[in-house]
Amino acid sequence: MVKLHDLEFEPYLDQKTLQKSVKELAERIAADYANKTPVFLGILNGAFMFLSDLMKYYEGDCEISFTKLASYEGISSTGEVSTLLGAGNLKGKDVIVVEDIVDTGSTLEHIVEVLKNEGVASYRIxxxxxxxxxxxxxxxxxxxxxxxxxxxIVGYGLDYNGLGRNISKIYQLKSDPND
Incomplete structure (x- = not known):
């Protein structure tokens, strides 16, 4: 059990499960981009651990960049996305947007619009x-x-109001026994 601020979280996924999934993703992406040099665009803050491990397993040439977006308050998405840090010049590049988690998709919709306006050659999520x-x-x-x-969920880069990103496993919000 982990307590962050006022909420309790219970174990959900271990490191072995996470690393197996990250390695498989890196292999799939490497196969798809065998003759290209993609830019991995990490969405901060949440994707930093995932992107770091993804790069350890990725065996092709690549570039890395980051952008910082915000759409959460507490445990809920606000539905509105704001850009806090830009990604730099991506014009004409093949971009792989690296997200920690996709739930409503509002952040994705925002970043794809930015990429289209930047004139990227291609993008994948x-x-x-x-x-x-x-x-x-x-x-x-x-x-x-x-x-x-x-x-x-929290851990492995995901947070609850700033806490929990440094936890190496994934924990989920503890269920209320009255639910």
Whole structure:
């Protein structure tokens, strides 16, 4: 059990499961980009651990960049996305957007619009986690590590109001026994 601020979280996924999924994603992406040099665009803050491990397993040439977006307050998405840090010049490049988690899809919709305006050659989306029940957009998520239920999770880069990103495993919000 882990307590962050006022909430308790219970174990959900271990490091071995996470690393297996990350390695498989890296291999799939490397096969698809065998003759290209993609730019991996990590969405901060959440994707930093996932992107770091993804790069350890990725065996092709690549570039790495970051952008910082915000759409969460507490354990809920606000539905509005703001850009806090830009990604730099991506014009004409093949971009792989690296997300920690896709739930409603608002962040993805925002970043894809930015990429189109930048004039990228192509883009694909890679996410360690996808919540199919919560996903409300039509954009394809090209590379998905693990599909999970629509429950709030922390650890491995994901946080609850700033805490929990440094936890090496994934924890989910403890269920209320009265539910």
């Amino acid at each position: 890679a996410s360690l986690f996808l919540k199919p029940e919560a996903y409300k957009k039509t954009l394809p998520v090209d590379y998905v590590g693990i599909e999970i239920p629509n429950k709030f």
